[in-house]
Amino acid sequence: MTDIVNTxxxxxxxxxxxxSKVLEITKLNKSFGGLRAVxxxxxxxxKGELMGLIGPNGAGKTTVxxxxxxxxxxxxxxxxxxxxxxxxxxxxxxxxxxxARTFQNIRLFPNLTVLDNxxxxxxxxxxxxxxxxxxxxxxxxENEKMLTEKTQEFLSVFNLHDRQGEIARNLxxxxxxxxxxxxALAADPQLLLLDEPAAGMNPNEVVSLMxxxxxxxxxxxxxxxxxxxxxxxxxxxCERITVMDFGEIIARGTPDEIQANPKxxxxxxxxxxxxxxxxxxxxxxNVA
Amino acid sequence: xxxxxxxxxxxxxxxFVILLVHVLVDQGILNSFWYTxxxxxxxxxxxxxxxxxxxxxxxQFSLGQWGFYAIGAYAAADVTYRWSQLHSASGLVILLLVLxxxxxxxxxxxxxxxxxxxxxxxxxxxxxxxxTILAAILAIALGKxxxxxxxxxxxxxxxxxxxxxxFLLAILLAGILAAEVSYLLGLPVLTLGSxxxxxxxxxxxxxxxxxxxxxxxxxxxxxxxxxxxMVGIPKLSSWLWVASFVLIIVVLTRNLLQSSHGRAxxxxxxxxxxxxxxGIDIASQKTITFVIGSLFAGLAGGLYAHVxxxxxxxxxxxxxxxxxMIIIVFGGLGSITxxxxxxFTWALVLEGFLRLFLPEGFETWRFVVYPLLxxxxxxxxxxGLFGTYEFPFLQQILPPALKLKANNxxxxxxxxxxxxxxxxTSSTGGAS
Numbered sequence: 001m002t003d004i005v006n007t008x009x010x011x012x013x014x015x016x017x018x019x020s021k022v023l024e025i026t027k028l029n030k031s032f033g034g035l036r037a038v039x040x041x042x043x044x045x046x047k048g049e050l051m052g053l054i055g056p057n058g059a060g061k062t063t064v065x066x067x068x069x070x071x072x073x074x075x076x077x078x079x080x081x082x083x084x085x086x087x088x089x090x091x092x093x094x095x096x097x098x099x100a101r102t103f104q105n106i107r108l109f110p111n112l113t114v115l116d117n118x119x120x121x122x123x124x125x126x127x128x129x130x131x132x133x134x135x136x137x138x139x140x141x142e143n144e145k146m147l148t149e150k151t152q153e154f155l156s157v158f159n160l161h162d163r164q165g166e167i168a169r170n171l172x173x174x175x176x177x178x179x180x181x182x183x184a185l186a187a188d189p190q191l192l193l194l195d196e197p198a199a200g201m202n203p204n205e206v207v208s209l210m211x212x213x214x215x216x217x218x219x220x221x222x223x224x225x226x227x228x229x230x231x232x233x234x235x236x237x238c239e240r241i242t243v244m245d246f247g248e249i250i251a252r253g254t255p256d257e258i259q260a261n262p263k264x265x266x267x268x269x270x271x272x273x274x275x276x277x278x279x280x281x282x283x284x285x286n287v288a
Numbered sequence: 289x290x291x292x293x294x295x296x297x298x299x300x301x302x303x304f305v306i307l308l309v310h311v312l313v314d315q316g317i318l319n320s321f322w323y324t325x326x327x328x329x330x331x332x333x334x335x336x337x338x339x340x341x342x343x344x345x346x347x348q349f350s351l352g353q354w355g356f357y358a359i360g361a362y363a364a365a366d367v368t369y370r371w372s373q374l375h376s377a378s379g380l381v382i383l384l385l386v387l388x389x390x391x392x393x394x395x396x397x398x399x400x401x402x403x404x405x406x407x408x409x410x411x412x413x414x415x416x417x418x419x420t421i422l423a424a425i426l427a428i429a430l431g432k433x434x435x436x437x438x439x440x441x442x443x444x445x446x447x448x449x450x451x452x453x454x455f456l457l458a459i460l461l462a463g464i465l466a467a468e469v470s471y472l473l474g475l476p477v478l479t480l481g482s483x484x485x486x487x488x489x490x491x492x493x494x495x496x497x498x499x500x501x502x503x504x505x506x507x508x509x510x511x512x513x514x515x516x517x518m519v520g521i522p523k524l525s526s527w528l529w530v531a532s533f534v535l536i537i538v539v540l541t542r543n544l545l546q547s548s549h550g551r552a553x554x555x556x557x558x559x560x561x562x563x564x565x566x567g568i569d570i571a572s573q574k575t576i577t578f579v580i581g582s583l584f585a586g587l588a589g590g591l592y593a594h595v596x597x598x599x600x601x602x603x604x605x606x607x608x609x610x611x612x613m614i615i616i617v618f619g620g621l622g623s624i625t626x627x628x629x630x631x632f633t634w635a636l637v638l639e640g641f642l643r644l645f646l647p648e649g650f651e652t653w654r655f656v657v658y659p660l661l662x663x664x665x666x667x668x669x670x671x672g673l674f675g676t677y678e679f680p681f682l683q684q685i686l687p688p689a690l691k692l693k694a695n696n697x698x699x700x701x702x703x704x705x706x707x708x709x710x711x712x713t714s715s716t717g718g719a720s
Binding site: 069070071090091092095096100101103107108109110111112113115116119120121122123124126128130133134135136140144147148149152161162164165183184187 | 540543544547548549550551552554555558559561562563564565566567568569570571576676686687689
């Protein structure tokens, strides 16, 4: 469990063929009072896959994330992660099972150092009890040293090692994003949920973010579910895409299929644009 | 090496200061007026440190600290009073047994209930409450048998040593009592958001005060004398006792905060949702902090009861419950150093200097001068006297930066795949 990296697992390509399901969501519903934020949502994510979840603002994408991670209680439906039913579990238990996430508006621990931000993610594996900590037993000193070294090594993977003493809120935006992803990965997840990681980034930062996502996916042998508005990112790195609108799934498929899907274009740009796109695609022109 | 040096330096300075004050008092250089003020300052340090844990470090706005302080004060006073005035260990034995039984029960029930998914806090509270009553009845029944033998055993000891032993036990039991009460109270109340939590704990403080007003009639503790005030408590809280408690608590708090558990507690203040997403059980972190903070309040209450030898419910009025809140805001939320300095400053300025230096008949004005000082302070330095500064020993030490052999971050994709897999095998070998 405590290993950051599992080097023995097969590469993502191999596992994708074997089709072992990491996450299985069936008939998920969530209502806020009279508003049905998520309706009959179904989704399967295979091991090693990079799945995109897109849709216009207010489509219910983040709600799905909050349901998976247990922040919201679902109204009905089932979420199964690696054969474990997540219904009724508390958020921290779900994280300890192996689902980590980042947030749309970065949620670091703003007044703590970069080092502490990541060290907190190791809390469940600290290896000593509160009594050890209070009395400074050898067990505490040994484990704390190990934990710190592990964190430092981990930070160096993300090029944040020379920032370890910096207070998190003083970091530039791009590094805050990187730190948030690093912190999520320190919790040792199998499934990583990224909520609009490219929000507010300039084109250069977006390119390095895409590299980063590729890199962590291979290095940490991850399955990734990604919410994103920047089509460049979604179309560039996702293998499969699910499109939501008004809480419902309106399309699924590969990036190419999604780009050509009139329903998706309608949801994003309106009916007129969809009709235009239809015409254009008939002329075999690339719309997106 | 450096760390050991600062530890040694801190401890020797602290012990030197404690002994210096002791000698000054012994030689009569500090009169009994200042002696009392110093001890009150030390007691206040302990209460405020507890509150700083709850509010400054865990982020839960609590006004219940004063209630736990009152519980600790009266519990400890009751134990020592019975021993010194009535020559019976009844208070000690019964309190000890009740706390043992109830504590054991909490541990067992906690284990059992943690396996149930989605149990709401009020039903959990009901189970705990019923169990508490049951355990207490059992403990009292067993205690009644044990009172006489324990009293006889303690009378074999030299009177002075027996008294000090009963005193120390009384203080510790007072702390544990406050901790157990806070655990029970925290079950339903800690699920509330911060402001509501503040109001609920304020309600608790008021309830405790009213109960103490009627302690002789409603609760049946005749020796507490209700609203007339409890007299005849042995004055055992010497400077050495009080200061040692402060020193131990400061060191232990610092140790707690600079561990993974401390960071988990802080993360709840920083961002609850992010903490949850990092696998931190925020409910249990809040409970633990609330219990530890209340434990400190109980200990401080026990020490306070033996400073003047007199307790009155008015001391535990809810208006006074803002004193520790003011102290921690004044000293700097989250700063141990700030709390210690502010507590002593509070005692020395409000009770000492202002009382002495304001002209005759102007004592009342200290409650004008003192809030004015606070106002000016908040305008000029809103982060408190010390902000987040800590004395070197209390500071968190940053580990030396990692020396890198190779750049781990990806450069081009093809390269990274091979170099990183090598890197990761070597790094995990050391880490796991």
